[in-house]
Amino acid sequence: xxxxxxxxxxxxxxxxxxxxxxxxxxxxxxxxxxxxxxxxxxxxxxxxxxxxxxxxxxxxxxxxxxxxxxxxxxxxxxxxxxxxxxxxxxxxxxxxxxxxxxxxxxxxxxxxxxxxxxxxxxxxxxxxxxxxxxxxxxxxxxxxxxxxxxxxxxxxxxxxxxxxxxxxxxxxxxxxxxxxxxxxxxxxxxxxxxxxxxxxxxxxxxxxxxxxxxxxxxxxxxxxxxxxxxxxxxxxxxxxxxxxxxxxxxxxxxxxxxxxxxxxxxxxxxxxxxxxxxxxxxxxxxxxxxxxxxxxxxxxxxxxxxxxxx
Amino acid sequence: xxxxxxxxxxxxxxxxxxxxxxxxxxxxxxxxxxxxxxxxxxxxxxxxxxxxxxxxxxxxxxxxxxxxxxxxxxxxxxxxxxxxxxxxxxxxxxxxxxxxxxxxxxxxxxxxxxxxxxxxxxxxxxxxxxxxxxxxxxxxxxxxxxxxxxxxxxxxxxxxxxxxxxxxxxxxxxxxxxxxxxxxxxxxxxxxxxxxxxxxxxxxxxxxxxxxxxxxxxxxxxxxxxxxxxxxxxxxxxxxxxxxxxxxxxxxxxxxxxxxxxxxxxxxxxxxxxxxxxxxxxxxxxxxxxxxxxxxxxxxxxxxxxxxxx
Amino acid sequence: xxxxxxxxxxxxxxxxxxxxxxxxxxxxxxxxxxxxxxxxxxxxxxxxxxxxxxxxxxxxxxxxxxxxxxxxxxxxxxxxxxxxxxxxxxxxxxxxxxxxxxxxxxxxxxxxxxxxxxxxxxxxxxxxxxxxxxxxxxxxxxxxxxxxxxxxxxxxxxxxxxxxxxxxxxxxxxxxxxxxxxxxxxxxxxxxxxxxxxxxxxxxxxxxxxxxxxxxxxxxxxxxxxxxxxxxxxxxxxxxxxxxxxxxxxxxxxxxxxxxxxxxxxxxxxxxxxxxxxx
Ligand SMILES: Nc1ncnc2c1ncn2[C@@H]1O[C@H](COP(=O)(O)OP(=O)(O)OP(=O)(O)O)[C@@H](O)[C@H]1O
Ligand SMILES: Nc1ncnc2c1ncn2[C@@H]1O[C@H](COP(=O)(O)OP(=O)(O)OP(=O)(O)O)[C@@H](O)[C@H]1O
Ligand code: SF4
Ligand code: SF4
Ligand SMILES: [Mg+2]
Ligand SMILES: [Mg+2]
Numbered sequence: 001x002x003x004x005x006x007x008x009x010x011x012x013x014x015x016x017x018x019x020x021x022x023x024x025x026x027x028x029x030x031x032x033x034x035x036x037x038x039x040x041x042x043x044x045x046x047x048x049x050x051x052x053x054x055x056x057x058x059x060x061x062x063x064x065x066x067x068x069x070x071x072x073x074x075x076x077x078x079x080x081x082x083x084x085x086x087x088x089x090x091x092x093x094x095x096x097x098x099x100x101x102x103x104x105x106x107x108x109x110x111x112x113x114x115x116x117x118x119x120x121x122x123x124x125x126x127x128x129x130x131x132x133x134x135x136x137x138x139x140x141x142x143x144x145x146x147x148x149x150x151x152x153x154x155x156x157x158x159x160x161x162x163x164x165x166x167x168x169x170x171x172x173x174x175x176x177x178x179x180x181x182x183x184x185x186x187x188x189x190x191x192x193x194x195x196x197x198x199x200x201x202x203x204x205x206x207x208x209x210x211x212x213x214x215x216x217x218x219x220x221x222x223x224x225x226x227x228x229x230x231x232x233x234x235x236x237x238x239x240x241x242x243x244x245x246x247x248x249x250x251x252x253x254x255x256x257x258x259x260x261x262x263x264x265x266x267x268x269x270x271x272x273x274x275x276x277x278x279x280x281x282x283x284x285x286x287x288x289x290x291x292x293x294x295x296x297x298x299x300x301x302x303x304x305x306x307x308x309x310x
Numbered sequence: 311x312x313x314x315x316x317x318x319x320x321x322x323x324x325x326x327x328x329x330x331x332x333x334x335x336x337x338x339x340x341x342x343x344x345x346x347x348x349x350x351x352x353x354x355x356x357x358x359x360x361x362x363x364x365x366x367x368x369x370x371x372x373x374x375x376x377x378x379x380x381x382x383x384x385x386x387x388x389x390x391x392x393x394x395x396x397x398x399x400x401x402x403x404x405x406x407x408x409x410x411x412x413x414x415x416x417x418x419x420x421x422x423x424x425x426x427x428x429x430x431x432x433x434x435x436x437x438x439x440x441x442x443x444x445x446x447x448x449x450x451x452x453x454x455x456x457x458x459x460x461x462x463x464x465x466x467x468x469x470x471x472x473x474x475x476x477x478x479x480x481x482x483x484x485x486x487x488x489x490x491x492x493x494x495x496x497x498x499x500x501x502x503x504x505x506x507x508x509x510x511x512x513x514x515x516x517x518x519x520x521x522x523x524x525x526x527x528x529x530x531x532x533x534x535x536x537x538x539x540x541x542x543x544x545x546x547x548x549x550x551x552x553x554x555x556x557x558x559x560x561x562x563x564x565x566x567x568x569x570x571x572x573x574x575x576x577x578x579x580x581x582x583x584x585x586x587x588x589x590x591x592x593x594x595x596x597x598x599x600x601x602x603x604x605x606x607x608x609x610x611x612x613x614x615x616x617x618x619x620x
Numbered sequence: 621x622x623x624x625x626x627x628x629x630x631x632x633x634x635x636x637x638x639x640x641x642x643x644x645x646x647x648x649x650x651x652x653x654x655x656x657x658x659x660x661x662x663x664x665x666x667x668x669x670x671x672x673x674x675x676x677x678x679x680x681x682x683x684x685x686x687x688x689x690x691x692x693x694x695x696x697x698x699x700x701x702x703x704x705x706x707x708x709x710x711x712x713x714x715x716x717x718x719x720x721x722x723x724x725x726x727x728x729x730x731x732x733x734x735x736x737x738x739x740x741x742x743x744x745x746x747x748x749x750x751x752x753x754x755x756x757x758x759x760x761x762x763x764x765x766x767x768x769x770x771x772x773x774x775x776x777x778x779x780x781x782x783x784x785x786x787x788x789x790x791x792x793x794x795x796x797x798x799x800x801x802x803x804x805x806x807x808x809x810x811x812x813x814x815x816x817x818x819x820x821x822x823x824x825x826x827x828x829x830x831x832x833x834x835x836x837x838x839x840x841x842x843x844x845x846x847x848x849x850x851x852x853x854x855x856x857x858x859x860x861x862x863x864x865x866x867x868x869x870x871x872x873x874x875x876x877x878x879x880x881x882x883x884x885x886x887x888x889x890x891x892x893x894x895x896x897x898x899x
Contacts, residue, residue, distance in 0.1 A: 042461020140578030156353025
């Protein structure tokens with residue numbers, strides 16, 4: 001069963017220097033209990049895609065396409081309905097915990113707020129639940145910590161508070177933007193265990209730079225480059241048999257694989273290169289690549305690639 | 311270059327019944343000029359606090375920090391202002407280390423302006439160089455931080471710090487919000503700069519692969535205390551402390567060694583266990599461990615461990 | 621909703637602009653010298669659009685010049701209050717020890733009931749514009765000081781403040797360059813609230829006869845009209861009392877609309893993903 005189907009989604013920001021095409025014609029779908037990983041270079045549009053799904057971008061943003069969630073197009077419904085969906089149906093764990101937490105509100109209060117808004121629990125019960133959530137994300141002394149302010153938490157602890165907030169309302173779909181950023185290996189493995197349990201009964205879109213996390217948690221993985229998807233397959237195939245030159249380069253720059261970066265710079269999203277967007281950095285680029293923009297093709301069953309020479 | 315002696319920080323909270331949170335407890339280490347010390351440890355163990363203490367952004371409870379022979383804690387306001395540019399810290403959360411109402415270009419220009427080392431006419435040129443060095447596009451200069459991705463902001467922060475050309479850089483997870491490819495670029499850049507300018511780094515990271523590549527020596531922390539410190543090779547090949555061993559085994563993906571799974575909860579820095587702080591989770595705990603706190607002892611050349619077993 | 625705010629804001633801005641133009645160009649706009657005596661108690665006519673008062677002054681001209689006085693008082697008080705309040709709020713939020721002292725003073729001043737005390741003091745001192753202004757200033761700085769301080773307390777925890785310290789920015793530089801711009805929206809809102817307060821309070825004092833008898837503000841026009849017995853038995857109030865009253869109402873309305881519209885502009889870019897309210 002498909003829970004969320006995105007088709008032809010475009011998100012553009014008008015800026016004085018030109019239009020930033022942050023998300024450019026994306027097609028994706030997520031099944032009811034599926035965990036989908038979204039990987040790609042920094043600035044390629046992953047967070048913007050997540051925020052577009054949540055309709056959390058500023059009003060000057062242009063969005064086109066359709067986002068069908070449980071049969072309704074999220075881009076068409078009213079703000080009031082969207083508010084209900086946010087948190088209750090879809091929750092997003094934001095990337096930047098420090099700026100996303102209210103500095104003058106106690107941590108417990110912020111988690112409880114999310115719970116109370118959607119579940120109508122009493123203040124006391126909501127606080128109990130907040131303590132429970134802090135405990136679930138492995139914060140020591142949770143009953144003391146609920147009464148502290150965000151600046152009293154360490155970076156990784158704030159990150160875990162974000163996770164706690166995202167999970168608090170039992171949503172059907174969680175968009176987790178780098179949920180394990182800033183966590184050490186031991187806590188990371190505990191958090192991954194928690195996320196794994198959580199995803200047994202719901203869908204999740206994980207945006208991450210941590211390929212280990214992606215490998216362990218995701219059923220399928222989509223690679224994004226300069227606003228569009230370039231490869232899309234099951235986790236196993238992405239890691240065992242990557243087809244797109246970008247994917248290969250990406251895996252090659254892991255520290256354990258020798259820390260070899262992909263040459264060149266990511267393109268400007270205002271002046272995208274003609275033809276294949278990756279061609280200025282691609283070792284296999286041909287004349288065709290410079291002229292024509294490749295389409296996503298299904299090379300094997302369920303393995304999609306956007307490259308002429310894959 | 312940098313010598314930290316008995317550095318201690320307790321955060322107090324609660325007006326009536328004072329509670330102390332022992333964030334950093336009697337930590338000592340040395341970093342030689344042009345070398346890198348990697349600092350690893352569980353989330354919330356006090357790594358960021360050490361960095362902030364060295365910069366005097368947080369008031370210390372006790373201890374001494376000698377930078378180039380100068381006692382940083384004894385400086386008055388003016389002397390501090392004069393020495394600060396030589397010590398820089400890359401904060402953990404890049405989004406909040408930039409002023410949200412300041413354009414990226416202005417932020418990068420700020421250190422140049424404050425120090426006037428470069429004449430006004432040449433500043434634009436220098437800013438363009440910096441932007442290129444960290445792999446940003448010129449179009450980003452006129453944007454505000456919220457208009458950039460997490461990783462792009464991280465690179466802005468880096469550019470700002472490079473503009474200062476400091477002697478000591480405290481890098482608090484400088485690459486945690488970067489993808490592997492850009493991470494590789496930035497790490498290589500940092501290493502090149504170190505060779506060229508003889509920078510000294512205190513490098514905090516959760517990614518043990520990264521630390522291994524970057525650091526000459528490694529310090530491992532647990533709940534506010536150093537538990538092991540030594541040459542990178544020694545730590546990776548013959549770690550002596552049970553926590554270090556667990557940390558390393560959790561990180562090895564290909565399962566060469568047997569994975570040590572830590573049982574039990576992380577203790578809280580608010581009510582610290584008596585004896586060895588690690589005893590609640592230590593797989594090799596003895597009776598003595600619950601009573602007596604182990605001291606750092608030398609076990610090899612420049613290799614110190616705090617554990618009763620060694 | 622955003623559109624609605626914009627429209628209201630423009631309306632408010634329009635109203636205020638008209639009043640400001642009237643105030644600035646009063647000598648060109650007023651048909652007569654407000655101190656010139658004509659025949660008293662004339663009804664509106666082509667030469668005196670709003671008639672004349674009991675001593676023969678042209679009422680319209682009085683109101684036009686009154687705009688000057690009323691807006692001048694409100695403007696001067698608000699500007700000085702914001703300057704003083706913001707500076708003290710910045711200092712109080714950034715330096716703990718001085719801040720503690722400043723806040724205790726604020727606490728004391730804020731516990732005093734503002735309007736009653738103003739009335740009491742005003743009835744003892746010689747009524748003049750400058751005395752009124754001084755009186756309003758005693759209280760005007762406290763609210764902005766307190767609000768700005770609490771904002772600074774949270775702002776200074778942001779890492780970019782530490783990051784600026786690190787690159788060698790002095791405390792003054794940080795306050796000026798990094799903290800002040802972030803509190804400006806609050807200052808603007810406080811400015812509007814203070815202006816509304818002063819306009820209303822000044823009219824109230826004048827109405828009670830505690831205004832400056834020589835500086836004809838809207839409140840004073842209103843006051844003299846009220847003191848004249850004829851007002852109760854004829855329809856003179858329609859051109860003598862109503863117009864200054866409406867001026868006061870419209871100024872307050874204009875300010876409120878602008879404030880309401882600005883609130884939207886100043887809101888941060890993102891909404892809260894977990895619930896209804898906006899960050
Ligand atoms: N409000 C905005 N106005 C203009 N451009 C924007 C805005 N928000 C984001 N962008 C641009 O859109 C692109 C995509 O940003 P996004 O935050 O989605 O990146 P990301 O893939 O999440 O990267 P990271 O891994 O670094 O977080 C970036 O190049 C960024 O500069
Ligand atoms: N200003 C503060 N007030 C009170 N407690 C604080 C403050 N800053 C940090 N702490 C506490 O001190 C401890 C150490 O925090 P620190 O930020 O140094 O951890 P860290 O090692 O950097 O962790 P992470 O890897 O998660 O960033 C934590 O328990 C944290 O809650
Ligand atoms: S289409 Fe051409 S340029 Fe693009 S990735 Fe494939 S080979 Fe490289
Ligand atoms: S001192 Fe004891 S409890 Fe602590 S690490 Fe060593 S063996 Fe484990
Ligand atoms: Mg992102
Ligand atoms: Mg930290």
